[in-house]
Amino acid sequence: MTSIFSLFLVFTLFIVSLLIILALIVRPRSVKIPIKSRHVFITGGSSGIGLALAHLAVSEGARVSILARSVSKLADAKQSIKLATGVDVSTFSADVRDYDAVSKAVDQSGPIDVLIVNQGVFIGKELEKQSYEEVKFMIDVNLVGSFNVIKAALPSMKGRGPELKKRPELTSIIAASSGSMKTKEVAKICLDGIKGGKFTVTCHFIGYLLSIATSGMSPQRSFWDALMEVMFGGFVRFVGLFFQWGWYNTIEKWSNSKLA
């Protein structure tokens, strides 16, 4: 009975200590992002998830702009939101693959408070049946398009105009803390990994930790690595939170030094 009580006490102490450590290190700090009376800009807002988000944001008092390609779908979306809420949303017809068109729409819409990058296309076929054009289309809309939207909206969201021409100073400071490797070393490790049939090839210890932390649903051939993922996934996340704590401290110090 005493030993069960001791075990329970140790477990409780462990959990409480863990909670205290997490409360101290977890970064970024928790934040509430208000929606009411703010400008919410939704790409792919003319149907599906984007349209549902637009309905919700309007009903919570936001000023909403939606962007998509088809003018008629945008008009239908506007109409359905007006019918449901009595509120008009702004619509912008642009293809996210066209940076200039996206940038124009973003400028016309006025300062954005909340940007929801939601546009997406998916051609559901086995990879070998997909044509080059289809794959490129998905990457262009889903990935490059998202980059275009963020690039167009971010400067005004951050309240600063000029674009950074080289690696941002802060990126260099953070990158310097993780060391670098020679190209030949990286190439050899990659090739060995490929020859070994690995799905994830990591180059150093931090990379290995990252692969454990992000293993999720990825395939795994090695039972040893699978064991590491199963046993240490949570612990590596804990270690990762310490890394983030360090990075966010660096960001805070850097921002304070710029403001001083």
Ligand SMILES: NC(=O)c1ccc[n+]([C@@H]2O[C@H](COP(=O)([O-])OP(=O)(O)OC[C@H]3O[C@@H](n4cnc5c(N)ncnc54)[C@H](OP(=O)(O)O)[C@@H]3O)[C@@H](O)[C@H]2O)c1
């Ligand atoms: N629905 C789900 O259960 C689900 C689950 C997981 C993931 N997803 C993913 O989430 C994303 C949205 O899903 P959904 O069901 O809401 O899709 P959806 O109903 O097809 O909506 C896609 C939206 O993106 C817009 N869009 C597509 N290509 C565009 C482009 N080049 N430029 C600007 N806008 C573009 C579409 O309008 P226009 O065609 O007029 O441009 C539409 O407004 C997709 O990537 C989908 O694969 C969906």
